[in-house]
Amino acid sequence: MQKVKKYDFKAVEKKWQDIWDKDKPFAAKNDLSKPKFYALVEFPYPSGQGLHVGHPRSYTALDIVSRKRRFQGYNVLYPMGWDAFGLPTENFAIKNKMKPSEVTKNNIARFKKQLKSLGLSFDWDREINTTDPEYYRWTQWIFLQLYKHGLAYKKMTDVNWCTSCKCVLANEEVVNGTCERCSSEVIHKKKSQWMLKITQYAQRLIDDLDLVDYPERVKAQQKNWIGRSEGAQIDFETNQQDKIKVFTTRPDTIFGVTYMVISPENPIIEKWRDKISNMEAVDEYIKISAKKSELERTDLAKEKTGVKIDGVYALNPFTKNKIPIFISDYVLMSYGTGAIMAVPAHDQRDWEFANKYNIEIREVISGGDVKKEAYTDCTGAVMINSEFLDGMSVEKAKEEVILRLEREKIGNRKVNYKLRDWIFSRQRYWGEPIPIIHCDKCGYVPLDESDLPLKLPDTDFYEPSADGESPLSSMDDWVNVKCPKCGKDAKRETDTMPQWAGSSWYFLRYLDNHNDKCLADKKLIDYWMPVDWYNGGMEHTTLHLLYSRFWYKFLYDIGVVPTKEPYSKRTSHGLILGENGEKMSKSRGNVVNPDDIVNEYGADTLRLYEMFIGDFEKAAPWSQEGIKGCKRFLERFWGLQGILSDGDGIRDNMSVIINKTIKKVSEDIENLKFNTAIAAMMTLINEIYESGSVTRRELSVFTIILSPFAPHIAEEVWQSCTLGDGTLSDEVWPEFDEEKCKDKVTQIAVQINGRIKYRLDVESDISEERLWEILDSDPEFLKIIDGKQVIKKIYVPKKLVNIVVRQ
RNA sequence: GCCGCUGUGGCGGAAUUGGCAGACGCAUACGACUCAAAAUCGUACGGGAAACCAUGUGGGUUCGACUCCCACCAGCGGCACCA
Numbered sequence: 001m002q003k004v005k006k007y008d009f010k011a012v013e014k015k016w017q018d019i020w021d022k023d024k025p026f027a028a029k030n031d032l033s034k035p036k037f038y039a040l041v042e043f044p045y046p047s048g049q050g051l052h053v054g055h056p057r058s059y060t061a062l063d064i065v066s067r068k069r070r071f072q073g074y075n076v077l078y079p080m081g082w083d084a085f086g087l088p089t090e091n092f093a094i095k096n097k098m099k100p101s102e103v104t105k106n107n108i109a110r111f112k113k114q115l116k117s118l119g120l121s122f123d124w125d126r127e128i129n130t131t132d133p134e135y136y137r138w139t140q141w142i143f144l145q146l147y148k149h150g151l152a153y154k155k156m157t158d159v160n161w162c163t164s165c166k167c168v169l170a171n172e173e174v175v176n177g178t179c180e181r182c183s184s185e186v187i188h189k190k191k192s193q194w195m196l197k198i199t200q201y202a203q204r205l206i207d208d209l210d211l212v213d214y215p216e217r218v219k220a221q222q223k224n225w226i227g228r229s230e231g232a233q234i235d236f237e238t239n240q241q242d243k244i245k246v247f248t249t250r251p252d253t254i255f256g257v258t259y260m261v262i263s264p265e266n267p268i269i270e271k272w273r274d275k276i277s278n279m280e281a282v283d284e285y286i287k288i289s290a291k292k293s294e295l296e297r298t299d300l301a302k303e304k305t306g307v308k309i310d311g312v313y314a315l316n317p318f319t320k321n322k323i324p325i326f327i328s329d330y331v332l333m334s335y336g337t338g339a340i341m342a343v344p345a346h347d348q349r350d351w352e353f354a355n356k357y358n359i360e361i362r363e364v365i366s367g368g369d370v371k372k373e374a375y376t377d378c379t380g381a382v383m384i385n386s387e388f389l390d391g392m393s394v395e396k397a398k399e400e401v402i403l404r405l406e407r408e409k410i411g412n413r414k415v416n417y418k419l420r421d422w423i424f425s426r427q428r429y430w431g432e433p434i435p436i437i438h439c440d441k442c443g444y445v446p447l448d449e450s451d452l453p454l455k456l457p458d459t460d461f462y463e464p465s466a467d468g469e470s471p472l473s474s475m476d477d478w479v480n481v482k483c484p485k486c487g488k489d490a491k492r493e494t495d496t497m498p499q500w501a502g503s504s505w506y507f508l509r510y511l512d513n514h515n516d517k518c519l520a521d522k523k524l525i526d527y528w529m530p531v532d533w534y535n536g537g538m539e540h541t542t543l544h545l546l547y548s549r550f551w552y553k554f555l556y557d558i559g560v561v562p563t564k565e566p567y568s569k570r571t572s573h574g575l576i577l578g579e580n581g582e583k584m585s586k587s588r589g590n591v592v593n594p595d596d597i598v599n600e601y602g603a604d605t606l607r608l609y610e611m612f613i614g615d616f617e618k619a620a621p622w623s624q625e626g627i628k629g630c631k632r633f634l635e636r637f638w639g640l641q642g643i644l645s646d647g648d649g650i651r652d653n654m655s656v657i658i659n660k661t662i663k664k665v666s667e668d669i670e671n672l673k674f675n676t677a678i679a680a681m682m683t684l685i686n687e688i689y690e691s692g693s694v695t696r697r698e699l700s701v702f703t704i705i706l707s708p709f710a711p712h713i714a715e716e717v718w719q720s721c722t723l724g725d726g727t728l729s730d731e732v733w734p735e736f737d738e739e740k741c742k743d744k745v746t747q748i749a750v751q752i753n754g755r756i757k758y759r760l761d762v763e764s765d766i767s768e769e770r771l772w773e774i775l776d777s778d779p780e781f782l783k784i785i786d787g788k789q790v791i792k793k794i795y796v797p798k799k800l801v802n803i804v805v806r807q
Numbered sequence: 808g809c810c811g812c813u814g815u816g817g818c819g820g821a822a823u824u825g826g827c828a829g830a831c832g833c834a835u836a837c838g839a840c841u842c843a844a845a846a847u848c849g850u851a852c853g854g855g856a857a858a859c860c861a862u863g864u865g866g867g868u869u870c871g872a873c874u875c876c877c878a879c880c881a882g883c884g885g886c887a888c889c890a
Contacts, residue, residue, distance in 0.1 A: 216811075216812095217810095217811050217812065217884085217885085220810060220811055220885090221810080221811075221884090221885055221886085223810090224809085224810055224811085224885070224886055225885085225886070227886085227889065229889075229890085231890085246890080247889095247890065248890060249889095249890065250890080261890090297888085302888095304888075328888095329888085330888045330890095331888080331890075332888075332889070332890090334889090335889045335890075336889070336890065339890095340890045341890080342890085343890095347890075348808090349888060349890080350890085416889080416890090417889095418886090418887095418889055538884075538885085541885080542885080542886090612819090612820095612831085612832070613819070613820090614819060614820060615820075618812095618813080619883085620819070620820090621818095621819075623818080623819065623833070625818090625833055625834065626818085626819060626832070626833050626834095627833095628832095628833075629831090629832045629833055630832085632832090632847095633832085635847095675819090675820070675821085675831085675832095676820095676821065676822095676830085676831080678831080678832090679820090679821075679830065679831035679832075680830095680831080681831095682830095682831055682832070683830075683831065686831095747827075748827090749826080749827040751826090751827085751870085751871075753870070753871085754826095754869095754870060754871040754872095755871090756827060759827070791870085792870060793870095794826090794870055794871080796826050796871095799826050799827075800826055800827065800871090802826080802870055802871060803870085804870045804871095
């Protein structure tokens with residue numbers, strides 16, 4: 001037994017972090033002949049709070065995968081950077097009277113120091129920063145390409161306006177009628193905004209989910225958000241010699257239409273102004289709904305309101321019956337056509353509205369009781385009161401109506417999506433300037449690509465203005481320019497891009513982060529893309545993940561990238577909660593600072609604990625006690641140096657457990673089951689101590705498979721015991737032998753009618769015949785079945801026997 | 808309302824294809840070491856004296872169900888007047 005010096009984790013971790021900094025063993029090589037592996041984690045927003053214990057859960061997981069891949073001979077790219085534009089930094093800067101650029105610089109320095117203290121194997125030479133002009137030059141370049149391809153356009157539109165941030169929000173940023181960032185009230189405002197046509201990619205964003213390996217819940221959530229529905233668009237003529245277009249998923253119910261509803265924002269009302277005899281009441285209603293907040297308008301519990309429009313009516317396209325028209329805010333201008341055909345007999349909302357306003361309820365599908373409630377679930381039911389549809393099933397009737405509509409040119413088959421175009425401008429300072437010039441004569445003129453980057457002007461006055469204009473608009477020197485086309489006086493666009501712009505393509509810049517000719521060299525893109533494994537949070541499913549898939553598809557269409565999808569595999573980590581099981585937050589006072597843990601227990605213990613804490617994909621509460629178990633395990637691993645024997649090779653009695661552990665750890669890492677991989681290594685160490693010693697070869701295998709989880713201690717043990725000829729990173733991942741994973745003796749459970757009576761040790765490779773022979777001469781077995789009639793005998797190899805008896 | 812997920816000891820969590828429920832760790836108790844404590848090591852640890860009972864509840868399929876089916880209950884996440 002040798003005496004072992006104390007495990008001084010601080011010295012060990014400092015030593016190896018310095019070596020890694022100097023020698024850069026984790027640098028990805030642009031050697032295109034080697035098999036590549038691109039591991040990606042969502043780059044952090046460098047906030048003022050510093051790193052959260054949630055960050056290392058994701059980073060450590062892919063660090064483990066990356067380190068394992070390097071042992072397996074892959075050229076691994078595992079990069080890190082900063083998603084640094086955005087409101088929190090700007091707000092912090094305002095509060096503390098600093099410049100956002102300064103705040104960003106400080107925060108990045110702090111984050112970087114914290115990340116380095118965790119021993120993550122990032123290739124720091126490829127670090128990127130979305131606020132660096134050399135980076136956002138290419139964000140602007142992509143915007144210009146979108147503009148040139150008609151996918152970026154400016155439009156007067158109804159926008160979500162955060163009253164506190166004094167800024168426009170995308171639909172994705174509005175949560176329950178409030179601002180995702182600050183939870184303040186969101187109101188509607190008409191504003192001219194830059195928009196990106198993500199809707200043009202709606203179908204491809206759904207279809208191509210088939211090409212990628214994402215968790216089902218992520219795919220489902222994206223599909224849900226895009227919200228595809230199939231139906232028909234139908235024209236209803238009015239007595240004003242015009243038409244109301246409606247979208248419906250139930251064209252089969254067209255004979256049941258007894259009224260129509262148009263949204264208060266629908267511009268057709270203006271056209272009818274002179275013909276509407278109760279225009280005052282209508283105007284009043286429009287005024288009231290415009291004042292309502294998003295929250296009030298979408299409150300499902302409230303009773304539906306509306307006003308009948310007198311003097312204008314529509315005609316059923318088939319029966320030519322007159323149909324009254326209402327205006328009501330339960331119809332949204334932003335979905336479909338802003339008008340609906342109402343079928344109270346077969347739609348619950350219409351049913352409620354019809355009852356309130358005494359409108360006829362005409363049943364066209366038999367099977368329900370439309371006096372009591374709307375009959376909506378009509379699968380297989382039969383049409384009635386519907387002329388040429390009578391007697392058909394609902395499914396058949398849908399098809400038939402669409403064919404008829406198309407033949408008579410009064411409608412057509414139509415697919416609608418809930419997804420809206422992406423509102424892309426923000427009235428704030430700390431973002432990428434939009435590289436467009438407004439010229440009275442030439443309209444919107446894009447900046448020449450050679451003039452990029454369009455730098456964000458340095459200023460001390462960047463607070464949002466009360467009138468809702470971007471702070472940039474007051475900077476005359478910057479705003480006033482000559483039109484690149486005609487040379488006359490013109491103005492720059494003063495809105496900036498949203499926080500999500502820089503992150504929509506960042507994974508491409510890592511491939512070639514200093515390139516000043518293009519966003520990245522084509523050869524490198526072709527080699528490294530797609531990302532092999534991308535881990536991130538569920539909260540980005542309908543934001544960053546969707547946006548970046550959209551941009552990437554566009555870049556595919558213009559020949560910049562070689563594949564349809566950016567990420568071949570996506571996984572999602574669960575949140576780390578506070579000790580009380582609630583989400584960690586300052587206000588709840590349950591925040592754990594990773595620095596404190598690194599200080600008290602070391603980075604290796606923190607890494608190990610974060611991986612051991614529970615199912616990687618599920619939320620797990622932090623436990624200050626639980627972390628001790630991981631520390632103890634590492635201490636025991638360190639202690640193995642004290643029982644290192646002179647023998648070499650793997651001892652016979654250790655062969656099975658070692659092969660099993662290699663297998664378990666290898667497979668579990670691939671399946672995100674880090675917790676059970678660690679449990680297997682704990683079992684191994686228990687068995688080693690039980691055996692009294694460890695051989696050099698056994699320790700070297702153990703050290704290699706532990707090293708992705710706890711790299712510092714592994715390097716140190718490797719070096720101080722000289723476990724191999726070279727350094728740990730020269731080693732290859734150990735193979736396991738499937739044959740050697742099998743125990744020589746197996747315990748067979750003996751069951752009677754499915755209940756265990758006793759257990760029997762036999763050789764693992766025993767034949768079924770031999771087993772029954774043993775049992776038939778086993779007094780214990782005979783005693784149990786004595787006097788009972790054996791009906792059936794079941795044998796499950798290496799597991800159990802079950803005897804079915806009648807009493 | 809729609810979509811997705813979860814429910815196992817005091818706690819975090821294990822359990823290949825339907826085949827020995829509770830691996831591994833934490834906490835706890837007792838013991839060893841120590842003048843003592845901490846650390847460390849050892850033993851026990853779902854309930855029950857036992858037969859047995861136990862994986863949210865109630866049914867079902869099966870020789871056998873944490874696992875499959877049906878109906879509930881509870882909780883979490885997303886969407887939501889989407890026509």
